[in-house]
């Protein structure tokens with residue numbers, strides 16, 4: 001078997017793997033990046049879940065569907081009359097595919113221009129940092145690596161009571177490919193994906209029912225923000241049923257019959273399509289030979305320390321395949337950190353300031369601790385809130401619902417968390433992330449000049465409100 005040597009071999013070219021490879025190459029290391037992504041039609045593309053069937057295509061459809069919905073529901077308030085807003089789903093899907101194609105081709109070009117040897121094949125870690133690469137034609141070769149970085153990502157969890165059939169009962173990838181709008185759409189799991197995809201198809205005309213096993217809505221989100229968001233989603237017509245545990249789902253001809261328990265009663269629901277989005281699991285199938293020395297935890301995640309070192313020397317793992325939130329930007333930063341460490345530089349990652357965004361309308365975004373978490377820590381804290389209904393720019397946008405909430409330590413004034421439900425929350429959160437990265441106080445935000453009229457003023461006012469100094473709201 002032929003053998004080639006590299007300083008670094010990265011397995012996986014998603015948002016954790018490809019930045020690892022590029023940064024390592026920038027630092028003068030010889031790098032190979034092996035990726036096994038295959039589209040439904042068998043073609044290969046770099047970029048992993050994020051670019052091919054995750055963040056990028058979903059954001060494309062979220063944007064298109066929101067514009068469609070707003071044209072029909074909001075334009076009149078602006079004094080714009082549009083007759084018969086039409087939907088061309090083929091064109092919408094084509095635009096989405098075009099964006100994915102451009103960006104995935106961009107990754108390939110970036111890897112190439114960085115000098116990374118990009119290999120589209122299946123990688124398997126043997127002992128002594130040897131990676132076996134098996135090509136489409138079945139031939140295999142060995143890559144000998146100074147360091148190996150595993151970045152194989154995650155895949156949707158399948159519910160045994162509602163197995164995917166790829167047609168009527170689909171995962172998040174399948175739900176991005178509907179060629180017509182289902183009249184009745186069921187969604188199991190009112191988490192991040194359920195809300196985003198439920199929103200897409202709801203805006204395009206589907207009657208959407210989300211079945212969520214937990215009694216609490218978005219338990220990882222600050223309770224006040226989650227409550228506000230739930231109210232807004234319900235007003236939009238999303239039928240979110242909490243405490244609903246699915247016991248079975250069966251596709252029969254043109255429909256899917258779902259049985260679930262709620263409030264101690266057996267319920268039944270019939271839909272045209274069912275999306276199952278109850279979380280994701282790490283992908284390590286066939287990745288690790290017994291002699292690799294890499295250990296997994298009970299949930300199948302590769303065990304790593306705070307610097308992403310696995311139990312095998314000079315083998316690292318980053319992204320969804322290791323502990324921590326399954327977020328593209330978390331994997332990217334872990335990958336860059338690992339590349340720096342391999343090259344002999346000092347590097348660390350601040351897990352406390354990873355922002356989260358749910359791309360619904362309104363968006364939900366947060367960084368740091370929720371009020372419940374701060375309370376559980378026993379800290380003395382203060383809270384400042386500001387509603388978008390008192391923000392001029394939000395009014396002008398016709399999107400004046402939601403709020404900003406800042407939590408700071410009462411004694412030291414340090415910002416502990418910032419939570420937003422409202423327009424462009426995913427963009428606005430960057431200010432809070434930067435502030436927390438620099439260990440800012442609420443006073444720092446108060447003294448920072450914010451342009452008027454902008455949505456960012458709501459963050460400014462929330463910081464002021466923490467000390468009962470808000471100008472545009474009552475200081476209770």
Ligand code: NAD
Nearest residue numbers: 189190191192193194211212213246277278279280326357
């Ligand atoms: P999730 O964990 O966000 O939500 C899954 C939901 O399904 C949970 O609320 C859970 O209680 C519920 N559930 C589990 N079993 C159930 C059952 N039998 N019946 C009913 N409900 C059930 O998971 P997800 O939405 O599948 O997303 C997967 C991962 O991908 C998450 O880590 C998420 O953060 C990430 N992701 C992030 C973004 C983003 O950043 N905007 C977008 C998509 C996905």
